[in-house]
Amino acid sequence: MSRPTIEDVARIAGVSIATVSRCLHMPDVVAVKTRERVLSAVRQTGYNLNAAAQSLRQRRSNTVLVMVPDIGNTFFSKILGGIESEASAAGLTMLIGDTGRSRAREDAYVRYLLNGRADGALLLADPQAAWFDIPTRNAMGLPPIVAISEIGPDSGPVTVSIDNEGAAHAAVSHLIGLGHRRIAHVAGPDSNILTAQRVAGYRRALHSAGLQAEPWLEFPGDFGLTSGRAAFARFQGQDQRPSALFFANDEMAMGFLASAYAAGVRVPRDVSIVGFDDIHFAQSCIPALTTIRQPRAEMGAAAMRLLLEIIGGKAPASVQLPYELVIRDSTGPV
Amino acid sequence: MSRPTIEDVARIAGVSIATVSRCLHMPDVVAVKTRERVLSAVRQTGYNLNAAAQSLRQRRSNTVLVMVPDIGNTFFSKILGGIESEASAAGLTMLIGDTGRSRAREDAYVRYLLNGRADGALLLADPQAAWFDIPTRNAMGLPPIVAISEIGPDSGPVTVSIDNEGAAHAAVSHLIGLGHRRIAHVAGPDSNILTAQRVAGYRRALHSAGLQAEPWLEFPGDFGLTSGRAAFARFQGQDQRPSALFFANDEMAMGFLASAYAAGVRVPRDVSIVGFDDIHFAQSCIPALTTIRQPRAEMGAAAMRLLLEIIGGKAPASVQLPYELVIRDSTGPV
DNA sequence: TTGTATGCGTTATCAG
DNA sequence: CTGATAACGCATACAA
Numbered sequence A, B: 001m002s003r004p005t006i007e008d009v010a011r012i013a014g015v016s017i018a019t020v021s022r023c024l025h026m027p028d029v030v031a032v033k034t035r036e037r038v039l040s041a042v043r044q045t046g047y048n049l050n051a052a053a054q055s056l057r058q059r060r061s062n063t064v065l066v067m068v069p070d071i072g073n074t075f076f077s078k079i080l081g082g083i084e085s086e087a088s089a090a091g092l093t094m095l096i097g098d099t100g101r102s103r104a105r106e107d108a109y110v111r112y113l114l115n116g117r118a119d120g121a122l123l124l125a126d127p128q129a130a131w132f133d134i135p136t137r138n139a140m141g142l143p144p145i146v147a148i149s150e151i152g153p154d155s156g157p158v159t160v161s162i163d164n165e166g167a168a169h170a171a172v173s174h175l176i177g178l179g180h181r182r183i184a185h186v187a188g189p190d191s192n193i194l195t196a197q198r199v200a201g202y203r204r205a206l207h208s209a210g211l212q213a214e215p216w217l218e219f220p221g222d223f224g225l226t227s228g229r230a231a232f233a234r235f236q237g238q239d240q241r242p243s244a245l246f247f248a249n250d251e252m253a254m255g256f257l258a259s260a261y262a263a264g265v266r267v268p269r270d271v272s273i274v275g276f277d278d279i280h281f282a283q284s285c286i287p288a289l290t291t292i293r294q295p296r297a298e299m300g301a302a303a304m305r306l307l308l309e310i311i312g313g314k315a316p317a318s319v320q321l322p323y324e325l326v327i328r329d330s331t332g333p334v
Numbered sequence C: 001t002t003g004t005a006t007g008c009g010t011t012a013t014c015a016g
Numbered sequence D: 001c002t003g004a005t006a007a008c009g010c011a012t013a014c015a016a
Helices: A006-013 A017-025 A032-045 A051-058 A075-089 A103-114 A134-139 A164-177 A193-208 A225-237 A250-262 A280-284 A296-311 B006-013 B017-025 B032-045 B051-058 B074-089 B103-114 B134-139 B164-177 B193-208 B225-237 B250-262 B280-284 B296-311
Strands: A063-068 A093-098 A120-123 A145-148 A158-162 A183-186 A244-247 A272-274 A291-293 A319-321 A324-326 B063-068 B093-098 B120-123 B145-148 B158-162 B183-186 B244-247 B272-274 B291-293 B319-321 B324-326
Touching (some): A075 A093, A075 B103, A103 B074, A103 B093, A120 A296, A158 A296, A164 A291, A183 A193, A183 A225, A225 A244, A225 A250, A244 A250, A250 A280, A280 B225, A280 B250, A296 A319, B063 B074, B063 B103, B074 B093, B074 B280, B120 B296, B145 B296, B158 B296, B164 B183, B164 B291, B250 B272, B250 B280, B296 B319
Parallel strands (some): A063 A093, A183 A244, B063 B093, B063 B120, B120 B145
Antiparallel strands (some): A093 B093
């Protein structure tokens, strides 16, 4: 048997479909007795609104799509929490699409958006394609997009971010303040816009202290555990070992910590470590990780609010939120 | 300006809307010249299908909804990967809904499903409500649901899981084999069905070895880092300290490890630790964590395949997948 | 190979 | 307060 429609309900309640619809959306405009009859018919049939029909008629879906590059990356979870709370407060359902940084999957979600299944989107990563060009989008009346964090300042879309360069500067300055002079940086992947910003902050901090930025102190990385382990191997192989390392994210720092521990290199006695992000596990690293906290829930919430404004016809400006240096046990004096 | 419709395309291409539709869905049935005219008109207008209209007409949405209890829990990411690959192979878009184990949010996603916005759902957690009662659902022609892992055997829905009791038994037997006799278990939350299964396996393993299951060796927990730390506090406060602990998940084990390290208690020298799940960070714990690996990608893929079968009208049986005891460095002889 | 016409289930407008 | 009816944009059966 097939799904009951509004018509089935109407017939059973002995009213017109218009009245049923009103009972569902503006209950107080219909007579109490009628309303009761209708609602009872709704229960009796197990009726549910057909979203496709509703959405076709109303020209909106009451859904936001959040495109995430990698759900497995714990960094994103709290952002999602912030988004969700704002979204549901506005009566929207938040749906997450995991692009896996794959072009094909990203395309699939973009199509989803273009097909009108979401009223707008939040983008948590550098898009693989340039489909999001804002002027074009707006001209065509397409659903708006707000980007979070991993996006360049000139990319077009409205953005929520922190001052990545400043944060990197603060992290490295903390190490310098502890007396470190030979400080390495383990960078993110070249393809990621954040990488350049954090490298720039690292270099600027060195310069501010009258230090040279040495190429051999800039380690490659890809945000993964393994590249943290690789960084340790490289660290250990060097004649002039750095006394401190600043990592472009926490996960790489954790990989380094694991390798260091196994090799008998102690943190912070032998080397100081600073991460970036303050992910959930940073507090339970051994030792607990000094890192840059991004206000993730706030970032998500702010982005969602921006999106709602845009949907509402306004044209808000991008937002920059404050970061925080969280000093734990992985950093110490030289 | 508003979104172009199929009619705009038809007008510009000088054909009927039926032909446009055919160009999009059955291109080879339309003359090459016509097709070219149409596709060019599509490009020119920037036309995109209206999913609501299509879905209303076709009575399906080509979408699967995956309900996750907590996106921040790294355990779920690989499951999602497995689901995604099967889903996209079948031409379906995978959408993730994060219920946050909240009844209200779960309801929102269930409504989403009931409203026909997804053709089926995958449930990665114990539902908060009993809305998923299968016989009722099928009778009403509602979208099918397949559950993964965290669900009781009699709950109704088709399920993909591992033998949790057997896995717990294997973990504890491993400890017993190493000579441990006083073995504690840090359990999951009572509300979670897995908790009882793993406790049962723990007890059975003790009994098999002629040991008593002592209530004071069963620690409460909630799957969070903090309850792992609490377990350490309790462990340290005991007169007769266990020589080994089996945790109902890796995250709690990690919390324990961090506290133990800080207190100078060494693993596995002073105490052996076994986790459950083999999450991403398990290999980078200090020391690397012995744990039970669940074939997460496979579980996701299997669940998706089951769902597709059900959507296709079949009535497949539940599936149980093999687990694996991964022995790393956190367990050693007494 | 193409066009015409109908209906998918709602919401909103307009009368009554 | 309630009912009839016209879109919404598309896919498809049927006719040409």
